[in-house]
Amino acid sequence: MKLKSLLLSAVLLVSLPLVADEAKVITEKAIEAAAVQTPQEPQQQPETEPGSDEVQPGTATTPSADETNGRLDGFGEAITEVRNSLENLNRMRISGYIQPQYVHDERSRNELGGTSGTRNLDQFSVRRARVKFTYQFSPTSRFVLQPDVTSSGVTLKDGYVEFTEPWTAWKNTLTAGQFNWPFGFEIMYSSSAREMPERSRVIRTLFPGERDRGVMLSGLGFGERFRYQVAVVNGTGTSRADDVNKRKDVVGRVGYSLGAFDIGASLYRGADIVATSTVATGVEFDKQRQGIDFQWATPVPGLGVRGEYISGKQAPGANTTRTESFDVDGWYFYAIQNLGTRHQLVARIDEYDPNTDANNDAVRTIGGSYIFHWDANSKVMLAYEMPENEANDPDDNVFTLRYQYSF
Amino acid sequence: MKKLIAALLITLPVFAAKPISIKGSDTMVIMNARLAETFMAKQPGTTIQVTGGGSGVGIAALINGTTDIAASSRPIKASETDKLKSRFATTGFSYPIARDGLSVYLNDRNPVRELTIAQLRDIYTGRITNWKQVGGNDATIILYSRENSSGTYQYFKDTVLMGRDYSPRAQTLQGTAGVVNAVAKDANGIGYGGAAYAKGIRFAAIKKDANSPAIMPSLETVRSGQYPISRFLYLYTRVRPSKEMKAFIDWATGPEGQQIVTKVGYFPVR
Numbered sequence: 001m002k003l004k005s006l007l008l009s010a011v012l013l014v015s016l017p018l019v020a021d022e023a024k025v026i027t028e029k030a031i032e033a034a035a036v037q038t039p040q041e042p043q044q045q046p047e048t049e050p051g052s053d054e055v056q057p058g059t060a061t062t063p064s065a066d067e068t069n070g071r072l073d074g075f076g077e078a079i080t081e082v083r084n085s086l087e088n089l090n091r092m093r094i095s096g097y098i099q100p101q102y103v104h105d106e107r108s109r110n111e112l113g114g115t116s117g118t119r120n121l122d123q124f125s126v127r128r129a130r131v132k133f134t135y136q137f138s139p140t141s142r143f144v145l146q147p148d149v150t151s152s153g154v155t156l157k158d159g160y161v162e163f164t165e166p167w168t169a170w171k172n173t174l175t176a177g178q179f180n181w182p183f184g185f186e187i188m189y190s191s192s193a194r195e196m197p198e199r200s201r202v203i204r205t206l207f208p209g210e211r212d213r214g215v216m217l218s219g220l221g222f223g224e225r226f227r228y229q230v231a232v233v234n235g236t237g238t239s240r241a242d243d244v245n246k247r248k249d250v251v252g253r254v255g256y257s258l259g260a261f262d263i264g265a266s267l268y269r270g271a272d273i274v275a276t277s278t279v280a281t282g283v284e285f286d287k288q289r290q291g292i293d294f295q296w297a298t299p300v301p302g303l304g305v306r307g308e309y310i311s312g313k314q315a316p317g318a319n320t321t322r323t324e325s326f327d328v329d330g331w332y333f334y335a336i337q338n339l340g341t342r343h344q345l346v347a348r349i350d351e352y353d354p355n356t357d358a359n360n361d362a363v364r365t366i367g368g369s370y371i372f373h374w375d376a377n378s379k380v381m382l383a384y385e386m387p388e389n390e391a392n393d394p395d396d397n398v399f400t401l402r403y404q405y406s407f
Numbered sequence: 408m409k410k411l412i413a414a415l416l417i418t419l420p421v422f423a424a425k426p427i428s429i430k431g432s433d434t435m436v437i438m439n440a441r442l443a444e445t446f447m448a449k450q451p452g453t454t455i456q457v458t459g460g461g462s463g464v465g466i467a468a469l470i471n472g473t474t475d476i477a478a479s480s481r482p483i484k485a486s487e488t489d490k491l492k493s494r495f496a497t498t499g500f501s502y503p504i505a506r507d508g509l510s511v512y513l514n515d516r517n518p519v520r521e522l523t524i525a526q527l528r529d530i531y532t533g534r535i536t537n538w539k540q541v542g543g544n545d546a547t548i549i550l551y552s553r554e555n556s557s558g559t560y561q562y563f564k565d566t567v568l569m570g571r572d573y574s575p576r577a578q579t580l581q582g583t584a585g586v587v588n589a590v591a592k593d594a595n596g597i598g599y600g601g602a603a604y605a606k607g608i609r610f611a612a613i614k615k616d617a618n619s620p621a622i623m624p625s626l627e628t629v630r631s632g633q634y635p636i637s638r639f640l641y642l643y644t645r646v647r648p649s650k651e652m653k654a655f656i657d658w659a660t661g662p663e664g665q666q667i668v669t670k671v672g673y674f675p676v677r
Contacts, residue, residue: 008642139555139572166571193493224485260498275446297496301646304496338495341472376471 072275088101096131097406100124106395126150127402128191130157140164144177156238157211172219175231178238180210182218182229182253183266184308185293186332188231195336196369197383199398200350202310202330206289214248227255227264235287245273245284260297266290272315276322285315285325302338307331314354329358344371346383360391378405426454427652431465431478432558433582434601435640438505438671439478442659445618445667449658453651459582462558469492469645475652477643480507481557495645502656503639504664506674508624509563511611511636512551512590512598515560519543521612521621524635530597533574538595550577551589551598559583560637563599577663601672629674640673 061069105121132146146158160177168338178355180188186203187210198204214233220226235249236242249270256263268289273282289312296305332350339345353362367385374380383400387393429439436459443455457478460468465477470490472506483491485500491499511527513519519541522530529535530548539545546549552573553560564570590596591607598608600677612621628634648656658664665675 169570171570189493220485257488259491262489262492295492295493297498302496304492336496341495373472376468376473 031320093129093134093136095134095407096129096364097404098129099127099402099404101127101197101400101402103401106397123312124354127197130192132158140166149221170219170221174214175183175218176214178211178213179216179231181207181212181233181251181268182216182231183207183251183289184253184266184310185264185295185306186308192404192406195334195344195371195381196348196367196385197381199403200308200330200332200348201352201363201365201387202222202308202332202350206310206312206314206328206330206356207237211238212236212249212251213238218333225257227257229253233270235272244282245271247271247284249287260299262295264293266293266310268312272325274315274320275318276320283323286313287315287325288313304336304338305334306336307333311356326354329353329356337351342373344373346371362390364388364390377407378403380404414664426456427476427528427655428474429455429457429465429476429478429642430460430468430474432462432640433459433478434480434507434557434559435478435505438640438668438673439533441667441671442664443655445663446655446658450654452567453655455655461554461556462561463556466558466643469499469643475644475649476656479641479643481562482640482641497645499646500644501662502642502644502660503676504630504642504656505640505668506676507601507640508629508634508674509559509566509599509601509638510624511613512587512600512608513611514590514594514596515607515609516594517543519611521614523614523617523619524567525616527613528569528571531563531568531573531577532571533576535665536576542546546595549593549596550574551586551593551596552577553583553586553600554579554581559600559625565637566636566638567599626669626674637674639676644675 020064089282101224102124103121108120108122111119127150129149130146131149132144135143137143141161141163143161144158146156148155148157156178158177158179160175160179162173162175164171164173182188182201186194186199187207199210203210212233212235214231215232216229216231218229219228221228230250230252232248232250234243235247236244241316247270251266251268251270253264253266255265266289268287270287271284272287274285275281276283288309291308291310293308294306298305309329309331311327311329315325316322330350330352332348335347337345348367348369349364351362351364355361365385365387369381369383371382374378381400381402381404384397385400386397424520429443436457439457447453447455462479462481463589464477464478466483466487468474469477469485471494483501486543488498488606493496494588496530511522517538519538522541526535526541530541531552535541536548537545538548550573553563556563564573578589580598586598586600587608590598597611610624612623619635622628622634624634624637629637642656642659643655644652647653659668660676665677668675
């Protein structure tokens with residue numbers, strides 16, 4: 001509502017100079033007409049005693065044409081200043097969303113926080129509350145800041161500056177700061193738009209936090225059908241404030257759109273430092289990922305499917321006796337059926353294998369959701385997920401009821 | 408019996424046809440309103456609501472499901488199609504409904520009669536700042552432009568400025584009518600917009616380059632592609648149009664609809 005009021009004020013203020021111009025013309029005409037009608041002999045004014053402050057009727061209320069013009073000019077200048085200020089304000093865009101939710105998790109236990117086991121997970125929470133500030137300080141450069149405020153605290157999600165070259169149709173853009181890893185589809189797909197409460201397990205495990213700090217070059221070509229992104233990043237994600245190794249990681253994606261069918265290929269090359277049983281200060285392990293992804297708006301009305309496969313090398317946990325990374329892989333597949341403009345039915349299956357050389361350690365999760373789009377700003381999601389461990393399958397199904405309001 | 412009538416009255420609105428909403432391009436809003444009025448007069452059971460806001464606003468409404476049809480004076484962007492694909496599993500359907508010659512407005516008192524595309528680009532990017540540099544009076548050029556949510560703004564930027572930035576001196580005005588009014592009042596002003604709003608000012612003849620002939624926007628020159636700054640105006644739907652929407656779009660792109668398109672100052676697609 002405030003934005004609407006601001007916009008309305010802006011429209012009024014922008015149109016005021018035009019109105020002022022009209023007013024000026026009318027006033028000038030009125031003054032000219034008055035001058036014609038006024039008798040040549042000056043009217044006798046009632047005498048005022050010298051030193052008196054009393055203002056006689058008719059002497060102070062009729063400004064001269066010059067005074068009127070001066071006042072209108074002053075008014076015009078003031079309006080121009082206000083308009084310039086509003087234009088500056090207009091460069092700032094604010095958007096955001098909040099996701100209050102209730103989760104029922106079969107692993108939940110009543111306890112105050114023991115040394116082992118899972119604490120209670122059945123709870124109300126604010127999963128995400130993000131406000132995105134975008135300041136477009138020129139048509140080719142912008143500043144973006146997106147904090148996330150939840151019950152766990154405040155974290156910085158996005159914080160970057162972008163410069164887009166204006167000389168070619170490729171719109172090559174340099175981004176510097178903290179941003180999403182340019183890998184695959186689900187990492188860069190906004191949590192406000194995603195059709196399941198959380199990303200797939202393979203993404204959550206291999207790309208925790210989905211963001212890193214560095215610089216990125218991206219662009220579009222061939223009628224915006226081709227898209228490339230390549231970044232040099234710390235490789236530590238956003239969980240640490242600093243980088244623990246001198247080596248920087250390289251990550252990138254190329255994608256091509258055939259209209260209803262999009263395909264992409266991604267690559268990540270880098271290293272992790274992990275404390276081992278013999279070297280407490282840390283040893284370098286390979287950190288590699290390669291992946292392919294697709295998104296297809298099928299010919300079946302309202303049915304979209306998408307999927308992604310990732311394989312790679314993942315460093316072991318701290319104090320390991322291993323000398324090499326684990327070979328890992330994982331995938332996900334979504335089917336989303338739209339029913340009209342307000343209802344969506346979603347099915348997702350995903351799998352993550354933390355060590356492809358070992359048996360019985362993969363986790364496959366089958367889940368689904370129903371989404372009701374209340375209006376352009378709000379939606380309600382009901383989701384159920386059933387993880388299945390290959391070795392032993394504990395009770396760990398999760399039900400989520402989430403409301404989202406975005407602006 | 409009274410209860411039955413009351414029940415019917417309460418129930419009737421439920422069965423009434425849902426209005427078709429068209430939202431988007433300010434350039435197209437008058438044309439769409441005329442088309443809708445005429446169509447509704449012919450089809451009393453159909454209600455069509457037309458609102459403006461800009462092409463970007465219309466396409467955003469299509470993506471978030473709050474309009475049935477988006478009116479856009481530019482083709483949909485790849486990033487917008489991506490959002491449509493993600494949300495509705497569709498790439499959308501486009502219907503060119505008219506052609507528009509994007510006119511360049513000059514004040515009646517301005518002696519300049521023609522401009523090349525390169526001169527226009529230099530004027531709007533701020534490299535040419537005085538009318539005498541293009542054969543006019545020794546006076547500073549006052550630039551009038553549209554707000555950046557407008558498809559006209561984007562089209563002019565892509566086609567004439569070749570993606571370059573507008574000069575920071577360009578004054579942003581709401582709606583093409585605002586640009587026309589400003590140029591009509593300003594002897595040194597220049598603006599751009601659709602032919603439909605061009606009252607009280609005159610058009611500059613446009614030359615593709617210095618060696619090309621200067622072309623005025625007209626039915627013949629826009630339809631033949633001779634006029635260098637012409638574009639299609641589109642209606643976009645998310646999915647294949649419903650029976651009512653299809654009837655309207657078919658009629659609008661048919662002979663009767665195209666006659667109205669011509670009457671409001673645009674050019675027919677057929």
